[in-house]
Amino acid sequence: GATDHCPSATRKGRAESIVQPSKAMAPGLNPLTVLEHCQVSPSPSPPAGKPRTLPLTFFDLVFWDVPPVQRLFFYDNADLLGAPEFLLQELPLFEKSLAAALHHFYPLAGTLVCRIPEAGAPQVVFSDGDSVRLTVAVGGDDFQDLAGDHARDTARLRPLLPSLPRHGGGGGGSRCSTQDVFAVQLTVFPHAGLCIGTTLHHAVADGSSYVHFMRTWAAIHRLGPECGGKWAAPPLFDRSVVRDDNGLREVFLRDHRALAAAGGKRLHDWDLSQRPGAADLATFRFTDMLLRGLGRQVESETSARRCSPYALACGAVWAGIVHARGSSASFGFVTGCKPRATPPVPENYFGNCLGLCRVGKEEEAKLSGGLTAATASVAIWRAIEGLAEQGRVFRDARGWVRLVREYASARAVTVAGSPKLVVYAATDLGAPWGRPRKVEIVSVERTGALALAESGRDGDGGIEVGLALPRGEMEAFRAFYHDLVATASSYEAAT
Incomplete structure (x- = not known):
């Protein structure tokens, strides 16, 4: 299923036992409680004929080393009573719409190697059963203040962002072998609103492709799986549409390897x-x-x-x-x-x-x-x-x-x-x-x-x-x- 790691019975028990963070906590303390980590897989799984590996093009390799792109979306909803109600009523809808959107954008559930290989080029690899980690949390900071225009300490915003899980390499860190390319966090602010945080490896997609996915997810959430996935053109994964007559891919791979060998700091x-x-x-x-x-x-x-x-x-x-x-x-x-x-x-x-x-x-x-x-x-x-x-x-x-x-x-x-x-x-x-x-x-x-x-x-x-x-x-x-x-x-x- 789309959310095998979030059984409803467990969630119901957890929702009934949640103690809300104290509203008296100072904003600088970043009061945030993680409630659960879910694994959301594309649902239904992409058809067998869809490519399971996407080689990075020269356009992708430009952004290989840059920090991941992290966005926050603040949604007002003063009627949002609290985390228990969200877990039982709203979270299943977000999981289902995310799983349905990932059906169309399944490479976002895949993984990418952490280093440029000595031969060949990195590629996004998707295997059936792969998933996106969805973190669910409840926040005790001031929602209206966080969502303002005025200067806010960035330390207050960081807890609202998910990290990209890394795999292998004897404990992760810089020695990881692969990492996820996309992650989502939903943070509930009782009586105030919801914050959706996303983290995306920039080598996988630019802003246009990212917004294409977010538009699809939002449309499915708004209209249902039957309508939401049909209102926009599906994503095109065919790498042959990117011509590389000047051999830029090999130039960029060579540059990345040379920079790494020279011991220069990664971005x-x-x-x-x-x-x-x-x-x-x-x-x-x-x-x-x-x-x-x-x-x-x-x-x-x-x-x-x-x-x-x-x-x-x-x-x-x-x-x-x-x-x-x-x-x-x-x-x-x-x-x-x-x-x-x-x-x-x-x-x-x-x-x-x-x-x-x-x-x-x-x-x-x-x-x-x-x-x-x-x-x-x-x-x-x-x-x-x-x-x-x-x-x-x-x-x-x-x-x-x-x-x-x-x-x-x-x-x-x-x-x-x-x-x-x-x-x-x-x-x-x-x-x-x-x-x-x-x-x-x-x-x-x-x-x-x-x-x-x-x-x-x-x-x-x-x-x-x-x-x-x-x-x-x-x-x-x-x-x-x-x-x-x-x-x-x-x-x-x-x-």
Whole structure:
């Protein structure tokens, strides 16, 4: 069955005996009680004709070493009485919808080797009976506070995220032989809401493929297995649609092996969350009105006639981070390569299909005298416009693996997520949950990236940016942001 490790009789007894954590506990103590670990298998099992192994493509190998992508979805539900009711009434529905979604996205229940093999390439391996670990917990922290925009200590959010189980290697750790590629955690907050946490190995899927899965899971939960799985195109696992005429896969494998042999730190070891001192995660909203004001500021202060909303938001945040740090930083971003590949990769392809892009070094040199929101936005927009040239995104592709290392070691400003993913709309669970009130990419604490999403608030439009910074830098960035809003408002009012 889909949840063999969670027999209903055991759950009923456990639900009746749960003692809720004390609400008097201080938020800093992260009161959280794990109730159970379930193993959810695809149900029904994928057909025998479906591939059981998915070799990593060169797109996947770019992200082999980066930390897993971890998101939190906060759903308001003041009628949620407590953990016993959730275990008995709601949890079976989540398990069944997750199992049904995994039927379509079964590689997420598979495993991946922990190291690049000496010969050949890593591949995601799925065997019948494989499963995704689902952790169920009850939280005693302040749900409304955790789901806010204001700066919150990232130590309070980490317990809401599941880890990826590792297997073999005499006790796990760095010696593990294989690891799961996806895990889920449901944390119940009595009388407040639910938090769904997910952890995904980035070498298995990019944001587009991940949201495709989450959209399917949400639709099945909202509409039922009969309807939910049919409303969107099923995922395509055929690796032959990714052409590699330039042999990038072998180049990237060679680079990974050389970097490992040289004893260089893996990117997992460059975990920014391990820095001394507290780090905060906060959300900064770039409404349509603010973006219009920034656009007029760009027109006034530079020779550029227009910038995209993406370039305006990213440019403002890049300038703010440089201001907060008191030192320069390169800017890198990714672009979707499905329509840029030759031939184009189908939209429903499951895996990574992203190209690495950057603001050019010559452009950066021009900005070294002082980076403003306007000049940073223009530099990003010019880099984006340059991608319109056929094949431009792949021109420097042979250096992508080393570029990721360069970015990590230099603390470059990079981007995670995209407003185009429309993650809020995609994860509508239906009654009694609806759309999430807040989505966070908490793993930016580790990578230092900006977390972009469409604004989750009804009607205000725009882009929201999640940012994790050391506390002192966060205070400096917030002051920069407030000045930015005031200046942009004056430009908007003057028109």
